[in-house]
Amino acid sequence: MSLSNIVLTAPDWVDGELRRLPPHLHTVRDRMLAVIRFSQINVERDTGGPFAAGVFERDTGKLVVIGVNRVVANQCSSAHAEVMALSFAQRMLKTYDLGAEGLPDLQLVVNWRPCAMCYGAVLWSGVRSLAIAGDDPEMEKLTGFDEGPIRTDWAEQLNARGIEVIKPVARDEACEVFRLFREKGSLVYNGRGAKKAGEK
Amino acid sequence: MSLSNIVLTAPDWVDGELRRLPPHLHTVRDRMLAVIRFSQINVERDTGGPFAAGVFERDTGKLVVIGVNRVVANQCSSAHAEVMALSFAQRMLKTYDLGAEGLPDLQLVVNWRPCAMCYGAVLWSGVRSLAIAGDDPEMEKLTGFDEGPIRTDWAEQLNARGIEVIKPVARDEACEVFRLFREKGSLVYNGRGAKKAGEK
Numbered sequence: 001m002s003l004s005n006i007v008l009t010a011p012d013w014v015d016g017e018l019r020r021l022p023p024h025l026h027t028v029r030d031r032m033l034a035v036i037r038f039s040q041i042n043v044e045r046d047t048g049g050p051f052a053a054g055v056f057e058r059d060t061g062k063l064v065v066i067g068v069n070r071v072v073a074n075q076c077s078s079a080h081a082e083v084m085a086l087s088f089a090q091r092m093l094k095t096y097d098l099g100a101e102g103l104p105d106l107q108l109v110v111n112w113r114p115c116a117m118c119y120g121a122v123l124w125s126g127v128r129s130l131a132i133a134g135d136d137p138e139m140e141k142l143t144g145f146d147e148g149p150i151r152t153d154w155a156e157q158l159n160a161r162g163i164e165v166i167k168p169v170a171r172d173e174a175c176e177v178f179r180l181f182r183e184k185g186s187l188v189y190n191g192r193g194a195k196k197a198g199e200k
Numbered sequence: 201m202s203l204s205n206i207v208l209t210a211p212d213w214v215d216g217e218l219r220r221l222p223p224h225l226h227t228v229r230d231r232m233l234a235v236i237r238f239s240q241i242n243v244e245r246d247t248g249g250p251f252a253a254g255v256f257e258r259d260t261g262k263l264v265v266i267g268v269n270r271v272v273a274n275q276c277s278s279a280h281a282e283v284m285a286l287s288f289a290q291r292m293l294k295t296y297d298l299g300a301e302g303l304p305d306l307q308l309v310v311n312w313r314p315c316a317m318c319y320g321a322v323l324w325s326g327v328r329s330l331a332i333a334g335d336d337p338e339m340e341k342l343t344g345f346d347e348g349p350i351r352t353d354w355a356e357q358l359n360a361r362g363i364e365v366i367k368p369v370a371r372d373e374a375c376e377v378f379r380l381f382r383e384k385g386s387l388v389y390n391g392r393g394a395k396k397a398g399e400k
Contacts, residue, residue: 003210003265003288003291003292004209004210004212004214004215005207005208005209005210006207006208006209006284006287006288006291007205007206007207007208008205008206008207008208009204009205010203010204010205012204014204015204065203071296072296074296075290075291075294075295075296076287076290076291076296077286077290077296077297077298077321077324077325077326078278078283078286078287078321078324078325079296083278084206086277086278087206087276087278088203088206090275090276090277091203091206091275091276092203094275095275096271096272096274096275096276096277096279096389097277097389098277115320115324116319116320116323117317117318117319117320117321117323117324118317118320119316119317119320120315120316120317120318120319120320120348121277121278121317123316123317123348123349124277124278124315124317124348124389124390125277125278126277148320148323148324149323149351149353149354149357149360151349151351153349154349157349160349189296189297189324190324
């Protein structure tokens with residue numbers, strides 16, 4: 001009747017790609033470009049949706065980890081890129097609170113704004129900074145993904161809880177991957193079932 | 201620099217407790233009382249926060265799984281009861297979409313309203329029904345937990361996406377566990393750090 005645990009996996013190419021990156025990425029743009037590269041590989045290799053998220057030390061740019069969307073591969077609707085990256089970072093740093101005393105300020109870098117779920121996941125994660133490639137309707141238009149009913153004041157709500165929001169960063173480059181995703185006709189999973197990219 | 205997977209675990213008492221339950225719980229109240237019992241054991245055994253969530257077949261009451269909050273034990277801020285239960289159910293049914301064709305309508309039963317993150321997790325899970333013990337300020341008042349900035353029309357938004365919301369169910373029994381949690385002085389993890397139950 002039960003299982004005793006849930007295993008969420010990264011694609012096997014992630015370790016190699018992480019090793020190819022310099023240990024520090026000094027500008028937010030460079031961090032975003034690395035994240036966007038992971039989103040692109042995830043699409044090219046069919047290992048998940050067109051989303052990636054990275055956790056970095058905000059002030060030094062030291063890379064902690066980059067995660068990618070794994071909803072379909074892991075049969076888990078919560079396995080969005082943000083949740084994967086935050087969970088990996090928390091495991092690596094051995095804390096459920098990335099804002100815990102003794103840790104440097106951490107930044108989550110994502111190739112689009114958080115969906116209705118990931119908005120809350122960011123809130124509870126302890127990160128102090130969120131950098132996103134964009135927050136306009138272009139991503140939903142290009143891919144068919146649904147971000148869900150999000151508070152219009154979502155960024156202000158993050159600010160009010162001590163999380164800065166930096167946007168847009170490398171928006172055009174992020175949208176290129178969404179176009180690639182659409183052209184491949186990859187699977188779009190959404191709350192009410194799955195459809196192909198571009199379908200209504 | 202990386203880990204290849206994240207393992208989320210249930211406490212070791214869960215399997216035994218699941219086996220003690222009848223295979224079907226016909227009323228929503230009986231389902232909620234089972235969920236509340238899991239929340240209570242989670243507090244008593246110090247295996248997580250005072251929250252539990254169950255997935256049931258809506259029409260027959262067949263139990264799929266009950267999950268409990270594991271944020272601290274799993275060092276994962278996303279390991280809320282709802283995410284655990286939904287992820288276990290998806291793994292057991294081998295799909296990221298609990299609303300997929302061929303599945304019976306599934307219901308998530310939780311001992312309080314979803315937080316800002318779990319609201320989105322419910323949306324993407326594919327469940328067709330959400331039953332909650334309560335949605336008023338009592339839980340936050342008793343425990344010190346923060347549900348985050350939630351849309352005031354959150355229930356209507358779920359309805360609009362084909363998810364019914366049933367409330368309140370066994371509210372007093374749910375609040376008893378929150379009182380127990382407060383009396384124990386258990387750890388309250390929140391977005392901006394940890395504090396003890398009852399502390400400001």
